[in-house]
Amino acid sequence: HNQPQPEQHNQLQLEHHNRLQPEQHNQLQVKQHKPTTAPTTITTTLATTTTIPTTTTTTTTTRPPSRPAPTIEIRAVILIVFQSALANTGSPEFQQQAAEVENACDVIYQQRFGSRFVRTIVRQFRLVTRFRTDEVETDVDVVFNETSIEPLPTSSAVAEALAIAVNDSNSGFNLSVVPGSIFVRSEPKSKAIVQFRTNDTFIADLLNSTSEAFSERSSLIKRELEPFFFEDYQPDFISLTPTTF
Helix, strand or coil: CCCCCCCEEEEEEEEECCCCCCCCCCCCCCCCCCCCCCCCCCCCCCCCCCCCCCCCCCCCCCCCCCCCCCEEEEEEEECCCCCHHHHCCCCHHHHHHHHHHHHHHHHHHHHHHHHHEEEEEEEEEEEEECCEEEEEEEEEEEEECCCCCCCCCCHHHHHHHHHHHHHCCCCCCCCCECCCCCEEEECCCCEEEEEEEECCCCCHHHHCCCCHHHHHHHHHHHHHHHHHHHHHHCCCEEEEEEEEC
8 A cells, every 4th residue: 555655844945025025824825827838739649540630839938037146235445546437337447347356256256155156246336535546445246046956145154255355365365455344235135934845755865955865856846936936926036945844
């Protein structure tokens, strides 16, 4: 006889912006929309003497709308000589200086956060005070991978990683940053913790977030459920991350 499979408790972390107020339910409920696809005629071959006509079908693939990547914006004061061209994001001077900052930051964050990290983007350079032309306030977006099954790093961890690199002469970080000037300007807001049950078989490896079983199950849940949340809650919904089984 088939043995009943134990219910599996799953905990998800959903990240979104402030406007989203998730509903509370005992179990995760996902509102599903019927996907918009072109009608498709399926030709079935039967074991009879009847001739089955061949039908040509056309399938239209609709690209899903883009969603915002998880991003934490930090600000720091770097010691470079400010010139008016740096205020213009389209100028060669801005692009060259931005590339230097991004390359230096990319190395640090790639080492610290691995595959969760995507890239950094310099948003603007601004003179801190008109009395000092060598202190430039720099806004940098730290972009993370929305498909990662690992939780988004905290904003404090992102700022701390840069501060450690600045103060460590062996880090390879080649920018001069004013000590104490690093802080977080913005980050994804509001996390809803949702629990639900499935009839999947529970194994001990699911208790270990670094195991292959945990990774595979998390990827499956993320892949299957995220499209529904994104469709219902765009543009506020960012990501869904299984945290415990």
